[in-house]
Every structure is written in structure tokens, then in C-alpha cells.
Amino acid sequence: MIGTQSLTDLYVEVQHFHARQMQLLDGGDFPAYAATFTEDGEFTHTPQQPPALGRDGIVAELNRFxxxxxxxxxxxxxxxxxxxxxxxxxxxxQATYYALVVTTRPERNVTIAPSCVVRDVLVRDGEGNLLVRSRTVDHDRLA
Structure with missing residues (x-):
């Protein structure tokens, strides 16, 4: 996947990819978020829940959640x-990273939970863009 691309350039590209992806998710644009996965992508984010499979399955799971x-x-x-x-x-x-979810409600203190380790398998589409083939989110409180 790297080819002539340096690890530094790949690191920056993945950071940018994640930033765009999380803004789509946090903004509630679930179809656009799901489009950052491969057609047959797999997304496991909730303990004791089966993975969401495919883009339509990811959108359905995010709507349910x-x-x-x-x-x-x-x-x-x-x-x-x-x-x-x-x-x-x-x-x-393989991209492995830590994730925190910050929750804000009017007139309340901000909460930070859960704390997670996320493991992505990233691939390129036919145009060279990054896509997630699989994402697994492991909650620290269950480790």
C-alpha cells in the first residue's frame, strides 16, 4: 500500500482520513460515513453486538444506535x-489507535467515555483513496 509513499506521508493521510470520517459521524451523516468503508466493510463498535456488515448495514446500525x-x-x-x-x-x-468519546449536554459537565482501542484495516479503492475494510472498537472498561 505504501509503495513510494513514506510512512510519514501515510500517517498524515490516515490522520486526515480519520478527521473527515469522524466529522461525518459526529455530524450525523451516516451514509457518507458508511461510504468511507468498502462495500463489504465490517464495523464492530458496541460490546456484545454483532458487526454491521456492508455500507447499508453500517447505516442501519448507526441509526439504531x-x-x-x-x-x-x-x-x-x-x-x-x-x-x-x-x-x-x-x-x-493495520491502523491501531486510542479513541475517546466526549459527550456534551446543555447545562451539564462534559463527560469522556468510553475509552477504547480501535483497530482498522485500511485499503485503497481503484482511485487510490483510503477505505476501511474492517473496524473493531474494544472498550477499555471491558478489558
Missing amino acids: HQRFAEDPVIRRHWFNQLWLEPREDGSV
Whole structure:
């Protein structure tokens, strides 16, 4: 996947990719977020829930998950840090990083939870753009 691209350039590209992706998610644009996955992408983010499969499955899962906030004036922001990239021989890249979810409600203190480790397998589409083939989110409180 790297080819002539340096690890530094790949690191910056993945950071930019994640920033765009999380702004789509936090902004509630679930179809655009799901489009950052491969057609057959896999997304596991909630403990004891099966993975969401494919873009339509990811949108359905995100709609289901966010129904709990329908009557709740909450703003959620995902923060990623400590990104570690491992290029693989098949051309994909394993990206492992920490994630915190910051939750804000009017007139209340900000909460930060959960704390997670996220593991992505990133690939390129036919145009050279990054896509997530699989994402697994492991919650620290369950480790």
C-alpha cells in the first residue's frame, strides 16, 4: 500500500482520513460515513453486538444506535490519538489507535467515555483513496 509513499506521508493521510470520517459521524451523516468503508466493510463498535456488515448495514446500525439520543440534546465528539500504522504485505495497513468519546449536554459537565482501542484495516479503492475494510472498537472498561 505504501509503495513510494513514506510512512510519514501515510500517517498524515490516515490522520486526515480519520478527521473527515469522524466529522461525518459526529455530524450525523451516516451514509457518507458508511461510504468511507468498502462495500463489504465490517464495523464492530458496541460490546456484545454483532458487526454491521456492508455500507447499508453500517447505516442501519448507526441509526439504531443513535435512536437512544433522539430526545437527548447531546453532542458527541470522537477523539483519536496514538495512531500506530503497520503496513501489511497484501498492501493493506493495520491502523491501531486510542479513541475517546466526549459527550456534551446543555447545562451539564462534559463527560469522556468510553475509552477504547480501535483497530482498522485500511485499503485503497481503484482511485487510490483510503477505505476501511474492517473496524473493531474494544472498550477499555471491558478489558
